[in-house]
Amino acid sequence: MRLILIGFGVVGQGFAEILRDKADELAQRYSFKATIVGVATRSRGALYHPAGLKIDTLLKAIAQGHLNHYPNTTGLKRDVDIAAILEQADADAVLECAYSNFDDAQPALEYCRTALRSGKHLVLANKGPIALAYHELQTLAREQGRQLRFEATVMAGTPALQLAREGIAGSHINAARGILNGTTNYILTQMERGMAYEEALAQAQALGYAEADPTADVGGWDAAGKVLILGAALFNQQWKMADLQVEGIEHITRKDIEVAHEKGERWKLLAEATPEGGKVRPVRIPQYDPLATVQGATNAITYTSDLLGHVTLVGPGAGRKETGAALLDDLLAIQRYGE
């Protein structure tokens, strides 16, 4: 499978490392062999080589700050135009792993369109294009007979979307409800252990969970982006952020947490989607709810369906190799379905 990566940050690099480290295992277990023929970044260069790029060399170049550190070899093209490469390259799949932008999802959305129109499978870690234009992209993919997969966008490599769409395909899902932001769950967990909100947030920032500007996490917006994706992928809805009820954890106090604890309950920032709408808000849930024991940066989701009642999946929701794994699993699914 010949791959083009758009974006080469933590997720793209994590994926490339897995591909390098697991080459033999994947060939043996699944007769799966993948070559990265192109890597394009917004500000750190772009490379294309029809015979394939060396992963170790790519990782070394980006570690030095720019893909231009990749040494010259015959046939290598530098600073290629992304759209041109997407259209013309001999590649089977495009992996969009640039940062998510929920305003217009650009330039990623346009790259996604070009990739599908050029007959390539499309795999995303970037949430923007799915949150804003799932239906358009899915229609394009179907027209082209290509696959659109985006497991990484919800709970990283924990296969929340595959479970809902393939694992329990015969069940009709009525609701999805989950802990879909690790940073806020980490903060709430630390507050349960006695920390004040500000201290827990500072610790999350020190650990790299939360950004310097933590609004997207603590305000519930990152989780809301995932609600948009669940609405599209499970309920055929194309909500906008403004359609959602979104409330963050900024106003939860140690006192709130203590009061809940006395009643055997816990505060969690829950992201919810039903066919009727979506919301993100802090909720007090009983300690026997499978979501209640989800600790630290771990994520979880409960699907409620006609045949199975509640099915809950708990696992990592972020991380270099954890998100890279989602891209690999999507490619393996593409191969299973006969490319």
Add this chain to the structure above:
Amino acid sequence: MRLILIGFGVVGQGFAEILRDKADELAQRYSFKATIVGVATRSRGALYHPAGLKIDTLLKAIAQGHLNHYPNTTGLKRDVDIAAILEQADADAVLECAYSNFDDAQPALEYCRTALRSGKHLVLANKGPIALAYHELQTLAREQGRQLRFEATVMAGTPALQLAREGIAGSHINAARGILNGTTNYILTQMERGMAYEEALAQAQALGYAEADPTADVGGWDAAGKVLILGAALFNQQWKMADLQVEGIEHITRKDIEVAHEKGERWKLLAEATPEGGKVRPVRIPQYDPLATVQGATNAITYTSDLLGHVTLVGPGAGRKETGAALLDDLLAIQRYGE
């Protein structure tokens, strides 16, 4: 998709009901259409009609005690020889839903061989043939270019096998550890609430969770059958019951449960499989383990893997429609993979 059912007890009937009730939904969502052309039971008759059997009529006949109550129609064959039908019928898939037998898995195992040799996909709810002869059947399926699926055998319609084998296909699983028997978990849960073992067992029997002879459940043997299946499906092992360390919950007392409770721990009957071996035994686990909050007859499994660490799936492990759902999900997967 033309189907033959072997066994028409709770699981087979549950599946047939789903197929009837969801015919329109499945046609619309997946262009999936299935017809039951044959049903064979050990002691309640066997029917075959190349044009298809009516599900409502089948259910009425079996409710009256015997498939012979199915009315005469042109082309209907009664008391057909199962092996002959498996060989000669024009069918796409065989669903083996007879009761599990871990001694020699017969006569189901022989039917499974015949079904695959005759070029039919094979879906099982019956644990015996997978526990005892997975590799033989998988090899046969591969030779014939047919699929062998058995989601129902572990956690009913909660897709524990699909998650491990497809959802996180790119990860290398090192260990599986779960609550795979609902009866014993129900008993332990009731004991935590103050019941004595004998009382909780009697209640489980009254509710239909436990058999009159509860040995298979409380002695850990039902869970052990699932460990054999996990060993085969995940680790390429073909263990026998005698290879496993199996200990039941008969000796757990209220006192044990209280002592654990004081330390913030809970007793659970855990089924474990690693490449090195399998076991079933009561274990005290900390209350923050996602398996610790699994209540009543619910099941759960945690997979530990190289890329994702711990991923836990919680859901129903038994039930008429819950197990029927697994058969449907397997058929939908067969269709997705291009039959």
